[in-house]
Amino acid sequence: MAYKYITADNWGKDFFTHEERTRFHLSGYPGNVWVVGDNHYGDAWIGKVSGVSKTKAEAQAIVDTEVEAAKLLGIQSQMIIKLHTQDQQILHYHSKSI
Numbered sequence: 001m002a003y004k005y006i007t008a009d010n011w012g013k014d015f016f017t018h019e020e021r022t023r024f025h026l027s028g029y030p031g032n033v034w035v036v037g038d039n040h041y042g043d044a045w046i047g048k049v050s051g052v053s054k055t056k057a058e059a060q061a062i063v064d065t066e067v068e069a070a071k072l073l074g075i076q077s078q079m080i081i082k083l084h085t086q087d088q089q090i091l092h093y094h095s096k097s098i
Contacts, residue, residue, distance in 0.1 A: 001025060002038035005059035006051035020045055030066035033059045 003025065009032055016026060024045065025037035034051065036042040045051075054062070 004036045004038050004042060004046065005054045005056055006034050006036060006046055006049075007032050007054060007059075007062065008034055008046075008049040008051040015049065016045065029059075029063045030070070031062040033062050035059075 010028070020026070020041065023041035024039050025035070025042070026045070027035045029035070033054070034049075036046060036051070046053075
């Protein structure tokens with residue numbers, strides 16, 4: 001099966017319906033990237049969501065960027081939690097030694 005690659009903002013309810021899902025392939029990825037089956041039902045859905053056409057390479061680059069950003073954010077969050085935990089241990093240690 002052939003696919004089309006698009007970006008489109010998911011607005012939630014009725015962004016896609018059960019009926020639409022039975023008529024064409026649809027899968028979503030980070031960065032609001034969507035892989036859509038290349039048929040007239042898929043084309044109609046792309047129009048409905050105002051999808052912006054991308055090449056496979058462009059779509060992959062968007063996904064890669066989002067995943068790397070999420071990894072960095074996760075690492076930063078872990079560091080903040082670790083620092084916070086260390087601060088709590090230091091504060092706890094000082095409160096015992098006083």
